[in-house]
Amino acid sequence: MTATIKKEYDISVVIPVYNEQGCIRQVVSSWADTLSELGIKYLITVLNDGSHDKTSEILSAFVKDKNIRIINKENEGHGPTILLGYKEAVSVSDWVFQCDGDDELKPADFPLLWKNRLSYDALFGKRTNRNQNLIRKFISKISVLVVHIFFGNSISDVNVPYRLIRSDIVEKIVNRIPTKTFAPNVIISGVLSKAKLRIYEHPVSFEPRKTGKTSIVKLKLWKSAFKSFFQTVVFSLKNESLIREIKLL
Numbered sequence: 001m002t003a004t005i006k007k008e009y010d011i012s013v014v015i016p017v018y019n020e021q022g023c024i025r026q027v028v029s030s031w032a033d034t035l036s037e038l039g040i041k042y043l044i045t046v047l048n049d050g051s052h053d054k055t056s057e058i059l060s061a062f063v064k065d066k067n068i069r070i071i072n073k074e075n076e077g078h079g080p081t082i083l084l085g086y087k088e089a090v091s092v093s094d095w096v097f098q099c100d101g102d103d104e105l106k107p108a109d110f111p112l113l114w115k116n117r118l119s120y121d122a123l124f125g126k127r128t129n130r131n132q133n134l135i136r137k138f139i140s141k142i143s144v145l146v147v148h149i150f151f152g153n154s155i156s157d158v159n160v161p162y163r164l165i166r167s168d169i170v171e172k173i174v175n176r177i178p179t180k181t182f183a184p185n186v187i188i189s190g191v192l193s194k195a196k197l198r199i200y201e202h203p204v205s206f207e208p209r210k211t212g213k214t215s216i217v218k219l220k221l222w223k224s225a226f227k228s229f230f231q232t233v234v235f236s237l238k239n240e241s242l243i244r245e246i247k248l249l
Contacts, residue, residue, distance in 0.1 A: 007167070011035070011114075012089030013044045016081040017101035021054040022211025027103050028062060034107035035067075038114060043092060044068045046101070047085050050075025079182045083174055086184075090171035098185070100161040102209045109204040113164050121169055121197040124155060124189075125162030125204035143186055146229050150236040151190030154199050158189040162204055168249055169197070176242050177235065183228040187235050194236075195246040 013031055017024055028046060035042040044067060048056055062068040071088070073081070082098060089096045095117060099105055105125060113123040147158045163185070173191050177184050192199060 007092055007094050008041075009043045009093040010041045011043075011095045011097055011164075012093035012167070013042060014082065014085030014089055014096060014098045015044065015046045015101045016049060016078055016085060017046055017051065017055055017059075018049045018075070018078070018081075019051045019053045019055060020101045020103075020211065021051075021058055023103040023209075024055055024101050025058050025061070027101050028059070028068065030107050031099070032065070032067065034110060038111060040114070042067055043089075045085055045088055046070050047081045048072045049077070049081045076180075077182070079184050080179055083177060083179060083181065083184050086170055086174045090167040090174070093167055095164055096167050096170045097164045098161060103211070104207055104209055105160075105162045105204055106207070109162075109202065110164075112202055113200070116200055117164060119198065120200040122163065122165040122192050123200040123202070124157060124164075125160050126157045126201045127160055127162075127206040128203045130206040142225070142229065143183075146232055147186060147190045147193065150233055151194040152196070154193035154196070155189045156201060159183060159186050160204075161185065163188075165192070166249075169246055172242065172246055172249070176239055178231070181231050181235075182224055183232070186228060186232050190232060190236060191239075191242060191246065195243050197246070 013035070015027065028044060031044055046059055046068065048059060048071065050073065056072055059070045063070055073084070085098065086096060105127070109125060117123060144156065144158050147155070170188070173188050174184065177187055181187065
């Protein structure tokens with residue numbers, strides 16, 4: 001399966017950001033440099049999700065770059081911000097890549113995914129050297145289990161923020177996902193797996209964040225996890241027709 005309509009860009013990179021003043025300049029610059037070196041026609045969309053530090057001020061340095069788009073928005077959370085980014089990306093590019101703005105996953109592993117893209121429908125990083133506390137490790141295992149039970153087991157790191165997917169496929173999926181979904185990437189992984197598409201995974205090096213801090217902790221983490229599990233199961237049960245549509249692409 002190959003995309004048939006050539007769009008303005010080869011790739012749109014979607015980067016959700018919340019209070020990352022310590023690293024966001026380096027993150028955006030490093031991705032721009034990597035994509036330029038590969039000779040890719042790209043658009044980087046940075047979605048500032050209501051940061052209350054100096055993230056917005058730092059991002060303003062990129063506003064004159066025609067390959068970088070900055071969207072400053074009210075705080076809605078990581079999931080709704082990713083969905084907005086995907087919806088902005090699919091209409092202008094053949095491929096969509098999503099990564100986070102916390103600098104934990106670097107561009108160095110991206111060229112291999114890009115090199116192999118024409119043989120696959122979706123290409124995923126698989127985080128290595130990732131040291132999680134027991135709560136996060138347990139929730140990650142449960143996320144994988146939920147996806148495997150309701151969708152299949154084609155993807156091992158179901159919520160990884162390092163994913164390259166054909167835009168025509170992403171568009172079909174995100175148009176079905178409710179706007180307030182907590183973890184849309186888990187659902188996207190599940191749909192891709194259940195549709196039995198051509199999926200590639202490659203280890204990517206994980207580096208713990210050196211700046212900022214995660215916005216989800218302790219009790220809030222548990223509540224968010226159960227919300228994600230419930231939304232994923234409900235989506236699976238209500239969207240069998242979507243699987244058939246994607247298989248036809």
